[in-house]
Amino acid sequence: MASRWMRLVLVLLIVLSLQTTLFTELRPFGVAAQVVLLMVVVAGSIFGVAIGALTGLIAGLMYDLILSTPVGLGSVALGLAGATAGLLIYFFNEPTWWMRSIAIAVVSSLGEIYYPLVQATVGLDGWLQLRLVKVVLVVAVCNLLLSPLAIVVCRWTLSERKTTL
Amino acid sequence: MVAAQSTRRRAIILLVLTAIILITLDLQNSSAISGLRSIFGTVFRPIEGTTRVVTRPVSNAWHGIFDYNNVLDENDRLREQVAQQEGATIAAAASVRLAQELLALNGLPTLAGINAVSAQVIGNSPTNFSQTVEINQGSESGIRVGMPVLNAAGLIGKITKVFTDRSIVMLITDPDFALSIKVVNAPRATTTTTTIARSNAAVPSPVVPVDPGSSSDSAVDTTTTTTTTTTIAGFTPTVTTLPAVPSGVSSITVPLVSELAVRETGVIEGRGPSRQPIVRFVDNSLRFGDIQVGVPIVTAGGSQSLSPPDIMVGKVARVVERLGSAGPILEIELVADLSNLSFLRVLLYQPITEKPAP
Numbered sequence: 418m419a420s421r422w423m424r425l426v427l428v429l430l431i432v433l434s435l436q437t438t439l440f441t442e443l444r445p446f447g448v449a450a451q452v453v454l455l456m457v458v459v460a461g462s463i464f465g466v467a468i469g470a471l472t473g474l475i476a477g478l479m480y481d482l483i484l485s486t487p488v489g490l491g492s493v494a495l496g497l498a499g500a501t502a503g504l505l506i507y508f509f510n511e512p513t514w515w516m517r518s519i520a521i522a523v524v525s526s527l528g529e530i531y532y533p534l535v536q537a538t539v540g541l542d543g544w545l546q547l548r549l550v551k552v553v554l555v556v557a558v559c560n561l562l563l564s565p566l567a568i569v570v571c572r573w574t575l576s577e578r579k580t581t582l
Numbered sequence: 583m584v585a586a587q588s589t590r591r592r593a594i595i596l597l598v599l600t601a602i603i604l605i606t607l608d609l610q611n612s613s614a615i616s617g618l619r620s621i622f623g624t625v626f627r628p629i630e631g632t633t634r635v636v637t638r639p640v641s642n643a644w645h646g647i648f649d650y651n652n653v654l655d656e657n658d659r660l661r662e663q664v665a666q667q668e669g670a671t672i673a674a675a676a677s678v679r680l681a682q683e684l685l686a687l688n689g690l691p692t693l694a695g696i697n698a699v700s701a702q703v704i705g706n707s708p709t710n711f712s713q714t715v716e717i718n719q720g721s722e723s724g725i726r727v728g729m730p731v732l733n734a735a736g737l738i739g740k741i742t743k744v745f746t747d748r749s750i751v752m753l754i755t756d757p758d759f760a761l762s763i764k765v766v767n768a769p770r771a772t773t774t775t776t777t778i779a780r781s782n783a784a785v786p787s788p789v790v791p792v793d794p795g796s797s798s799d800s801a802v803d804t805t806t807t808t809t810t811t812t813t814i815a816g817f818t819p820t821v822t823t824l825p826a827v828p829s830g831v832s833s834i835t836v837p838l839v840s841e842l843a844v845r846e847t848g849v850i851e852g853r854g855p856s857r858q859p860i861v862r863f864v865d866n867s868l869r870f871g872d873i874q875v876g877v878p879i880v881t882a883g884g885s886q887s888l889s890p891p892d893i894m895v896g897k898v899a900r901v902v903e904r905l906g907s908a909g910p911i912l913e914i915e916l917v918a919d920l921s922n923l924s925f926l927r928v929l930l931y932q933p934i935t936e937k938p939a940p
Binding site for chain 2: 420430431433434435437438439440441442447448449451467468470471474477478479481482483484485486487488489490492493496504505521529532533536539541542543544547548552556564
């Protein structure tokens with residue numbers, strides 16, 4: 418049990434470093450793709466609400482520690498995104514790959530909206546503007562394209578392994 | 583299975599509560615949170631550095647594919663701009679030096695007397711909801727929270743977080759950014775060229791306003807000494823004595839005090855990357871008159887302001903009038919291009935109110 422969370426933290430460190438370097442540089446239409454959000458959403462869509470929320474809370478906390486916004490905001494926003502992904506996939510009995518991909522894109526959009534909403538609740542408003550539509554669309558498309566890779570990484574990271582004696 | 587679910591539920595509740603506590607602590611500038619950030623930064627920086635090196639070819643390829651034409655266009659445009667500005671820069675530099683000498687003579691603060699640290703931008707904000715950049719200088723170089731940051735064009739933001747060897751700069755366009763500024767309104771368009779008309783030395787000569795564009799061929803054998811006296815209520819009269827000119831009509835502009843640039847203070851606020859910053863609280867007084875598009879915006883300075891006075895910020899791009907006694911809102915076109923920052927200058931300036939007591 419402990420090993421998969423330790424694996425998650427290590428993998429998230431790498432994902433976070435990709436977010437702050439590569440994906441900060443490559444900005445299609447001036448918008449940064451959100452791979453940390455992608456990992457959280459994929460975790461939720463594969464492993465359900467609880468794991469999605471936990472992954473979001475941990476990833477958000479790590480993300481917050483490198484941002485200048487108050488620590489804890491990202492935790493709440495990504496935790497909500499992970500839980501939403503788990504809830505959305507709950508309605509499909511056996512989701513096919515494309516259903517999962519669409520769910521990931523949709524929840525990525527929602528997750529990107531959660532962040533300015535949570536910011537607004539602590540008085541950091543000003544981000545809920547028309548530009549959000551473009552941001553949400555670009556993030557959804559980027560996460561849709563990157564989702565096959567993220568699913569593989571997430572399955573490997575969060576799968577429970579039985580120890581053999 | 584049930585036990586695992588229960589454990590997870592407890593973990594989620596614990597983490598949510600932790601997040602809320604952390605938000606509360608961080609909003610109150612807790613030193614524990616700063617320490618936590620610092621420790622995480624120490625662990626994370628080597629990983630980030632390695633990833634940056636590994637992914638550099640990918641980002642270079644991306645920029646090569648998508649930005650090549652833009653760079654070419656920008657290069658052409660900048661060459662043209664440089665050619666246009668070369669002459670103006672020399673004149674401006676001379677004016678700035680003169681202004682600084684005058685300020686220094688009068689014991690007024692100037693930017694030349696403030697130490698600065700040069701820094702390189704090493705990263706942008708990874709999120710879409712924060713307008714910040716990271717620079718490679720920190721508290722080791724004397725940087726403190728609140729210090730103003732400039733590039734060659736003008737003000738770009740202020741320091742919001744400082745670590746040992748790096749700092750976070752909040753850009754002017756961030757919605758959380760606010761700074762007091764001055765709007766330097768241009769004088770009204772009335773021309774006040776005072777010209778000494780032809781006269782005989784024995785006859786008192788009237789001072790006649792003349793169209794500046796008119797020819798001076800008709801003026802000969804004149805005595806051209808005159809005194810212009812301007813009296814304004816509550817202001818010491820200014821006396822300007824012009825020297826004698828041997829011949830011809832001289833057209834000398836003597837600006838009246840009422841025609842000098844008038845300044846009003848306001849607060850500049852960011853509105854995100856896609857919208858221009860605005861200035862609020864500009865008093866729409868009669869003295870100030872109508873604000874014209876294109877008038878410069880500079881920092882106001884003062885004991886409460888985080889920035890010294892007279893740093894160029896931008897110019898008025900649009901004036902949005904409001905009903906009633908509310909002053910107008912000004913949309914500002916920044917002089918600095920925030921989309922392409924590489925080298926910055928941090929002014930090691932702290933207002934008197936922020937300086938630690940000796």
